[in-house]
Amino acid sequence: MITETRIVEGVDGRSAIVERPDAHADLMTVNMGPQHPSTHGVLRVILTLDGETVVDAVPEIGYLHTGIEKTIQCKRYEAALTCTDRMDYLSPLANNLVYCLAVEDLLGVDVPVRATWLRTLLVELTRIASHLVWLGTHALDLGAMTVFLYCFRERELILDLFEELTGQRMMTSYIRFGGLEQEAPDGWLDRVRKVNDSFPSHVDEYERLLTRNGIWKERLQGVGVISGEEALHYGMTGPSLRGSGVDWDLRKKQPYLVYDQLDFRVPVYPQGDCYARYICRIEELRESQRLVQQCLKLLPSGPIRSDDRKVVPPPKEELASSMEAVIHHFKLLTEGLHPPVGEVYRAVESPRGELGVFLVSDGSNKPRRCHVRAPSFANLQALPRLCRGHLVADVVAIIGSIDIVLGEIDR
Amino acid sequence: MQNATPAAGPDQSGAPTASLSLVEAAVVCLRAAFPTSEIRAASAFGDSWAVVPGNLIVDACRALRDDPATACNMLVDVTAVDLLPRAPRWEVVYNLLSLAHNARFRLKVEVEDGPEPLVPSVSSVYAGANWYEREIFDLMGIRFSDHPDLRRILLPEDWQGYPLRYDHPLGGEEVGFTS
Numbered sequence: 001m002i003t004e005t006r007i008v009e010g011v012d013g014r015s016a017i018v019e020r021p022d023a024h025a026d027l028m029t030v031n032m033g034p035q036h037p038s039t040h041g042v043l044r045v046i047l048t049l050d051g052e053t054v055v056d057a058v059p060e061i062g063y064l065h066t067g068i069e070k071t072i073q074c075k076r077y078e079a080a081l082t083c084t085d086r087m088d089y090l091s092p093l094a095n096n097l098v099y100c101l102a103v104e105d106l107l108g109v110d111v112p113v114r115a116t117w118l119r120t121l122l123v124e125l126t127r128i129a130s131h132l133v134w135l136g137t138h139a140l141d142l143g144a145m146t147v148f149l150y151c152f153r154e155r156e157l158i159l160d161l162f163e164e165l166t167g168q169r170m171m172t173s174y175i176r177f178g179g180l181e182q183e184a185p186d187g188w189l190d191r192v193r194k195v196n197d198s199f200p201s202h203v204d205e206y207e208r209l210l211t212r213n214g215i216w217k218e219r220l221q222g223v224g225v226i227s228g229e230e231a232l233h234y235g236m237t238g239p240s241l242r243g244s245g246v247d248w249d250l251r252k253k254q255p256y257l258v259y260d261q262l263d264f265r266v267p268v269y270p271q272g273d274c275y276a277r278y279i280c281r282i283e284e285l286r287e288s289q290r291l292v293q294q295c296l297k298l299l300p301s302g303p304i305r306s307d308d309r310k311v312v313p314p315p316k317e318e319l320a321s322s323m324e325a326v327i328h329h330f331k332l333l334t335e336g337l338h339p340p341v342g343e344v345y346r347a348v349e350s351p352r353g354e355l356g357v358f359l360v361s362d363g364s365n366k367p368r369r370c371h372v373r374a375p376s377f378a379n380l381q382a383l384p385r386l387c388r389g390h391l392v393a394d395v396v397a398i399i400g401s402i403d404i405v406l407g408e409i410d411r
Numbered sequence: 412m413q414n415a416t417p418a419a420g421p422d423q424s425g426a427p428t429a430s431l432s433l434v435e436a437a438v439v440c441l442r443a444a445f446p447t448s449e450i451r452a453a454s455a456f457g458d459s460w461a462v463v464p465g466n467l468i469v470d471a472c473r474a475l476r477d478d479p480a481t482a483c484n485m486l487v488d489v490t491a492v493d494l495l496p497r498a499p500r501w502e503v504v505y506n507l508l509s510l511a512h513n514a515r516f517r518l519k520v521e522v523e524d525g526p527e528p529l530v531p532s533v534s535s536v537y538a539g540a541n542w543y544e545r546e547i548f549d550l551m552g553i554r555f556s557d558h559p560d561l562r563r564i565l566l567p568e569d570w571q572g573y574p575l576r577y578d579h580p581l582g583g584e585e586v587g588f589t590s
């Protein structure tokens with residue numbers, strides 16, 4: 001098919017000129033989504049087809065737009081935290097984290113060591129949970145129903161842990177300015193250890209079903225190929241970039257939390273196809289499991305929230321005995337925080353890539369501007385480039401392989 | 412906004428010397444590329460940026476991308492800040508990343524208020540700018556000249572107004588299926 005159709009890429013990544021030797025090419029426009037089970041949310045793709053070959057694919061987004069950035073700038077800093085959960089709903093803790101890091105940078109507040117370690121543990125658990133949804137749905141899209149059920153089985157165990165810790169399975173809002181919301185309940189860490197220790201055998205199970213499966217390889221290898229240079233040109237990050245051979249992981253390159261004290265490997269594969277992205281994420285599952293294991297082993301004791309009373313409200317028991325505590329409590333709950341005038345960009349490696357928050361403070365108790373650099377937004381932008389020249393059925397494989405979450409794309 | 416603190420923040424464990432040198436190199440590169448224009452550089456909270464005139468932004472991005480001393484080969488993010496009632500009203504912020512130097516640098520363009528605020532598009536330098544600029548156009552109402560596909564991206568095509576502007580009210584939109 002591809003031999004008949006010659007596709008010339010435009011610089012902007014949208015325009016495609018098709019030259020065919022036979023002049024009677026009749027192109028067909030097909031609408032995919034927004035209600036389509038393989039678009040991972042509500043993504044609409046307008047496909048231009050030549051027979052079964054994709055000539056152009058134009059993603060239309062915005063079906064989940066809820067104006068989160070506008071909402072954040074109309075809320076106080078501490079209230080806006082709940083909005084961050086709702087962007088990338090598959091890794092809410094990574095969203096909480098990056099927003100808190102940005103605000104903490106503006107405020108200049110220190111986070112206790114135990115809280116930093118627990119944060120690392122939580123975002124790695126989130127990465128596992130998020131990658132499990134990716135793997136399950138990706139496999140389901142390509143017809144492997146069993147993997148989906150296995151992945152959701154294990155994800156449920158992690159969500160149960162989140163529910164016990166934070167009260168919520170997904171909208172956690174557990175990471176707060178200056179630390180965490182509360183100490184983990186008794187025995188919670190043992191339950192994490194139990195789930196985490198059993199996890200490598202589950203990854204083996206998924207890999208037995210997929211990694212050397214002939215159908216799986218046939219569907220993924222050589223599909224949606226993008227070079228590392230081009231991927232950078234589009235601003236792709238995360239496993240979608242590392243699957244194109246670019247060794248770039250913020251946890252290694254610009255370490256935050258305690259990643260510089262942990263031993264882990266960043267999987268990089270040069271092929272740039274859907275299979276390379278698949279292998280990258282599968283290996284990340286194993287690395288995250290090791291990171292959780294190390295965090296559990298090295299977790300220090302101590303407070304889990306800063307005692308800076310200008311940022312963190314005093315504990316309830318202090319209110320009965322200390323006038324100062326009452327004043328702090330009153331000031332924080334009526335006026336909120338007033339970070340100094342300035343702007344800061346903080347980024348973390350979310351399960352999908354570089355998740356950044358650009359926060360501008362004008363000195364008031366509401367953010368002047370809070371822009372979220374969503375990794376899926378940049379990754380999805382490369383979709384037309386990835387799809388051109390492939391078959392319609394491959395579009396589903398490619399969308400699955402870049403692991404998008406429409407909640408953070410549309411915000 | 413411009414606290415003149417050194418670029419090494421308290422938590423910049425990611426090689427602060429490398430980040431310092433990129434910032435210096437970026438300013439040198441910009442001043443060499445545009446000797447007659449005013450380039451204002453500043454840093455605060457561990458981040459650094461330079462404000463360049465709007466008509467130079469495409470050349471500035473290209474210079475920072477192609478100069479090996481800066482090698483900003485990735486445009487991480489483009490966004491706009493509405494600073495009403497300040498004049499100039501908007502700042503368009505380009506967040507650049509150099510993988511080779513492992514450092515970030517921001518470029519900013521100040522945009523005056525007016526019926527059609529306009530900035531040149533950098534999508535010819537970085538393909539990834541395409542959607543970011545569409546998003547700014549959609550939500551802030553800043554237009555980008557020479558953009559290949561300047562349409563609304565998140566809101567419906569027939570939407571009136573630009574909701575992220577500071578003078579756009581919160582709420583007041585009619586919700587579907589209300590009686």
